[in-house]
Amino acid sequence: MIKAIFFDIDGTLFDNSARRFSPRSVAALKSLKERRPDVLLFLSTARPYDSFRRIGTLDLGIPWDGYIASSGSLVTWGERIVHMDEIDPLNVRVFIKSARILGLSFEIVMAKERIRIGGDTPEALEFYSHFEEGNPPTRPYRGEQAIAMNLFSPPSTDPLIRRMNPRLTFDRYTPFSVDVISRPHDKGPAVSLLLSELGISKEEAMGFGDDVTDLGMARAVGTFVAMGNAKDELKKESDYVARPVFEEGVLDGLQKFGLLPLL
Numbered sequence: 001m002i003k004a005i006f007f008d009i010d011g012t013l014f015d016n017s018a019r020r021f022s023p024r025s026v027a028a029l030k031s032l033k034e035r036r037p038d039v040l041l042f043l044s045t046a047r048p049y050d051s052f053r054r055i056g057t058l059d060l061g062i063p064w065d066g067y068i069a070s071s072g073s074l075v076t077w078g079e080r081i082v083h084m085d086e087i088d089p090l091n092v093r094v095f096i097k098s099a100r101i102l103g104l105s106f107e108i109v110m111a112k113e114r115i116r117i118g119g120d121t122p123e124a125l126e127f128y129s130h131f132e133e134g135n136p137p138t139r140p141y142r143g144e145q146a147i148a149m150n151l152f153s154p155p156s157t158d159p160l161i162r163r164m165n166p167r168l169t170f171d172r173y174t175p176f177s178v179d180v181i182s183r184p185h186d187k188g189p190a191v192s193l194l195l196s197e198l199g200i201s202k203e204e205a206m207g208f209g210d211d212v213t214d215l216g217m218a219r220a221v222g223t224f225v226a227m228g229n230a231k232d233e234l235k236k237e238s239d240y241v242a243r244p245v246f247e248e249g250v251l252d253g254l255q256k257f258g259l260l261p262l263l
Helices: 023-035 049-054 089-101 122-131 155-164 187-198 212-220 232-236 249-256
Strands: 004-007 040-044 066-069 074-077 080-084 105-109 114-117 148-152 169-174 177-181 205-209 223-226
Touching (some): 004 187, 023 040, 023 249, 040 187, 066 187, 089 148, 122 148, 187 205, 187 212, 205 212, 212 223, 223 249
Parallel strands (some): 004 040, 004 205
Antiparallel strands (some): 074 080, 105 114, 105 148
16 A cells, blocks of 8 residues: 655656646646545655746645655655755855855755855856756855755866865766765655654655666665656666656556556
């Protein structure tokens, strides 16, 4: 009996090629919640809260029960924060100084807010063009609790900025952007922590994803569905490979495991 399901966003619920959420998959999740209100639905994404809010994830009419954001640095259940990785404000200020020395632009990510520092560098413009999520407000850092920095930089700057910030972890995820965090993030421990809070066993949990960043989630749940567009590494760790996101893969996976009837 499945009691909780975790969904990646990009490439799973959100079709990045068409720049839209899969309509029938959205309808499937609404139907599932109506049929089985006892099944908890969670987002599990590398995006920070402000990012997935801006692309409309919270406006789909799906009653999400919580979310794992920034690949596990923020975990919520309802309105309660279950876990949040915080970066020491001193380390944030050191990072700001080093990024300015190198002429780099970046975001500072808080629990529900992002702020932008720096100008429209080529890497920053590429990021906002690629992810189409809107440019957050530009203002100075005031010592808020930060969970990450999103650095816009070419790979050539990696060695120097890493040396300038030995207390931070750098995770490059595109040729033009890097996650800067307090420690390595993994969706798997975040899923396990949330299941423990909920009193739900691994065997009673299910996940959907498409990328190698979902490997930890796949190992933390009893049943995992890889989208047809998923990376091969993830498909090998999955219980079922569904149709791709643009062919309603989430609906396919829910039907495969009896959570929704076949149409």
